[in-house]
Amino acid sequence: MAGAGGGYGELLRAPHALRLLVGTLVGRLPNGTGPIAIMVFTRAEGGSYTLAAGLSAVYGLGNAIGQPLLGRAVDLYGQPRVQLPAVVVSALGMVLLVASGIDPLPLAYAGVAVAGLFTPPLEGGLRALWPSVLPRQDQVHRAYALDAVAQEIMFTVGPLLITLLVALWSPAAALLVVNALGVLGALSVVVAKPSRAWRSAPREAHWLGALRSPGLLALLGSFFFVGLALGSITVAAYAYAEDAGREAVYGWLMAALGLGALVGGTLYGARQWAGSAERRLLVLVALLAVCYLPLVLTPGTAAMTALAALSGVFLAPVLACAFVVVDRQAPRGTVTEAFSWLVTTFGVGAAGGSAAAGPMVEWSGTPAGFAVAGAGGFAALLVLLATVRVLAAPAASATVVAVPDGAAAENDRIGAVEPGFSERHQA
Numbered sequence: 001m002a003g004a005g006g007g008y009g010e011l012l013r014a015p016h017a018l019r020l021l022v023g024t025l026v027g028r029l030p031n032g033t034g035p036i037a038i039m040v041f042t043r044a045e046g047g048s049y050t051l052a053a054g055l056s057a058v059y060g061l062g063n064a065i066g067q068p069l070l071g072r073a074v075d076l077y078g079q080p081r082v083q084l085p086a087v088v089v090s091a092l093g094m095v096l097l098v099a100s101g102i103d104p105l106p107l108a109y110a111g112v113a114v115a116g117l118f119t120p121p122l123e124g125g126l127r128a129l130w131p132s133v134l135p136r137q138d139q140v141h142r143a144y145a146l147d148a149v150a151q152e153i154m155f156t157v158g159p160l161l162i163t164l165l166v167a168l169w170s171p172a173a174a175l176l177v178v179n180a181l182g183v184l185g186a187l188s189v190v191v192a193k194p195s196r197a198w199r200s201a202p203r204e205a206h207w208l209g210a211l212r213s214p215g216l217l218a219l220l221g222s223f224f225f226v227g228l229a230l231g232s233i234t235v236a237a238y239a240y241a242e243d244a245g246r247e248a249v250y251g252w253l254m255a256a257l258g259l260g261a262l263v264g265g266t267l268y269g270a271r272q273w274a275g276s277a278e279r280r281l282l283v284l285v286a287l288l289a290v291c292y293l294p295l296v297l298t299p300g301t302a303a304m305t306a307l308a309a310l311s312g313v314f315l316a317p318v319l320a321c322a323f324v325v326v327d328r329q330a331p332r333g334t335v336t337e338a339f340s341w342l343v344t345t346f347g348v349g350a351a352g353g354s355a356a357a358g359p360m361v362e363w364s365g366t367p368a369g370f371a372v373a374g375a376g377g378f379a380a381l382l383v384l385l386a387t388v389r390v391l392a393a394p395a396a397s398a399t400v401v402a403v404p405d406g407a408a409a410e411n412d413r414i415g416a417v418e419p420g421f422s423e424r425h426q427a
Helices: 002-013 017-027 029-044 049-077 080-100 105-117 122-133 137-168 171-190 193-197 214-244 248-269 277-297 301-313 315-329 335-364 366-386
Strands: none
Touching (some): 002 017, 017 029, 017 137, 017 171, 029 080, 029 248, 049 080, 049 214, 049 335, 080 105, 122 171, 137 171, 171 193, 277 315, 277 366, 301 315
């Protein structure tokens, strides 16, 4: 651990590294806390669970659609010309939601749709910048792991921040403050020298792109249901908090889930893993599905918080392992696109889970909302079991691309040791 700590210290002492990491995390706060903040605001305005879930779903769908489109725009036009306008427009979408409330509904839906659609792809942008900031490949891999740990901290602290802002001011103020912070974080990143100098590497073109890989399609099918499970927990956890008579419990449950993911991702990334990543993913998804089941019991607050943490433990390892599988399954020259599709599919699944859990809670109670998560986990496992032979035959992986001086090297993962980094939604 001392060596790892020294390695992280070395990374953070590199020029621009700490600024880029912190700026990206702060810039992603609106995205990381968006569904929670929308849920709290809608309920405070007198909206139903179904409406709150619907608004969160629209936000998630907008995010899922916008991320690959904005990512491609970044490749074409550079980071500052895309990231900064996008974060400003996204924040204005949330301002529209706060100004209009939930009446009239079309304005509320328009606000969350704009906010989601224009969420800047800061996460992918940071990974593109690391090779231009850090001189050695081993440092880049360690930066991925550091990035993952920092993100899990954000997903732990984010819900608590929303809870604090609601307690001190109001749900509307919480939405406005986190989006203002998001603009400042993105601004800090895009005016930094590495972001201004970065240019995308050339990519191989095909009308189907990464989607011509059967293995990748199988993985996307599974991760739709992983996203569905996580999205349903967001709604069911709020219902549990209201049943308990303390809305602050919602923040604690979501923070516990993030803490579980932080612990799981840290332990998973602390060692190198032998054997097939596809087979390991199958085991991890099975464990994830099993850990979702106890949530249906909805015990007392302390026990439920522990169960929420347990439900997050295998999420980060599942996602980290999935990124290794993407490397193996993506056709040559399409790794970046393949990652974007995974994030998009996960986001669509999360939006679907939010939309499904709302009516389930209203019709059958809070345990039914958590049952959606368990069903999603096992559906993800069934997809992997049904496509195990497809996944066992990976496509040609990414190639090392020659790029001009100052450009970031993309699709450079051949022979790389699995870094063990984790992603969330969000991605």
